[in-house]
Amino acid sequence: MLRLGVNVDHVATLRQARRVEYPDPVEAALVAEAAGADGITVHLREDRRHIQERDVEELRRRLGIKLNLEMAVTDAMVAFALRVGPDDACLVPERREEVTTEGGLDVVRHAPRVRGAVERLTGAGIRVSLFVDPDAAQVRATAEAGASAVELHTGDYANAREPAAVAAELDRLRAAARSAARLGLEVHAGHGLTVANVGPVAAIPEVVELNIGHSIVGRAILAGMAAAVREMKDAVARARA
Numbered sequence: 001m002l003r004l005g006v007n008v009d010h011v012a013t014l015r016q017a018r019r020v021e022y023p024d025p026v027e028a029a030l031v032a033e034a035a036g037a038d039g040i041t042v043h044l045r046e047d048r049r050h051i052q053e054r055d056v057e058e059l060r061r062r063l064g065i066k067l068n069l070e071m072a073v074t075d076a077m078v079a080f081a082l083r084v085g086p087d088d089a090c091l092v093p094e095r096r097e098e099v100t101t102e103g104g105l106d107v108v109r110h111a112p113r114v115r116g117a118v119e120r121l122t123g124a125g126i127r128v129s130l131f132v133d134p135d136a137a138q139v140r141a142t143a144e145a146g147a148s149a150v151e152l153h154t155g156d157y158a159n160a161r162e163p164a165a166v167a168a169e170l171d172r173l174r175a176a177a178r179s180a181a182r183l184g185l186e187v188h189a190g191h192g193l194t195v196a197n198v199g200p201v202a203a204i205p206e207v208v209e210l211n212i213g214h215s216i217v218g219r220a221i222l223a224g225m226a227a228a229v230r231e232m233k234d235a236v237a238r239a240r241a
Helices: 009-016 025-034 053-062 075-084 111-123 136-144 155-159 163-182 198-202 214-223 225-240
Strands: 003-007 039-043 066-071 088-091 127-132 149-153 186-190 207-212
Touching: 003 066, 003 186, 003 214, 003 225, 009 025, 009 039, 009 214, 025 039, 025 053, 025 214, 025 225, 039 053, 039 207, 053 066, 053 075, 066 075, 075 111, 088 111, 111 127, 111 136, 127 136, 127 186, 136 149, 136 163, 149 163, 149 207, 155 163, 163 186, 163 198, 198 207, 198 225, 207 214, 214 225
Parallel strands: 003 039, 003 207, 039 066, 066 088, 088 127, 127 149, 149 186, 186 207
Antiparallel strands: none
16 A cells, blocks of 8 residues: 655645744644545754644644654754654755755765664654665665665656656666665655656555655645645555556
């Protein structure tokens, strides 16, 4: 079964634009859950540009499906995760000046720090994935760091426009997924995926989870969150049919 994690960060982005109490990403997550989402993903960034601590705490309290916390590899974020206890934690790179996450975590370069965070989180019963580019060395380093899963960054695939470039990025994703599975890692994927482009990624047999946010929230503005989640679920299902 291919799981769909719905990222509700950008519901909070709209709320934070006015520093008001609405729209509530927790309520959006509960609608997504009722519509068939298999998990909810949120990224608590250092600059708190969208999701806030209280959102994560409320999600932990109210969700009936798994909570996946995206987080930087810092002592402060590890301490927060240990206190709140999400089901999953996905370690991601983070820079204040970026609009959104621009690439995968460099696990090779930061191996000792990543390994230490993985050990602390795993020791508390939190399943850890690392968000990396579809690169053999990064996938191998993910396994060596002790993570349970790898999340392959699909941004380069999503941003490719020429058919040859799209095919090349898909080949990279397929090769990385095969490599990860051989190393015993569960394979997830996400970033920039839409109903229009998700099919080829969803069809990669080793991929068992997709985490998608911006396109679902964007569609939800026009069609509602429940309809947007169901549309994505249907697109994923067609790719696996």
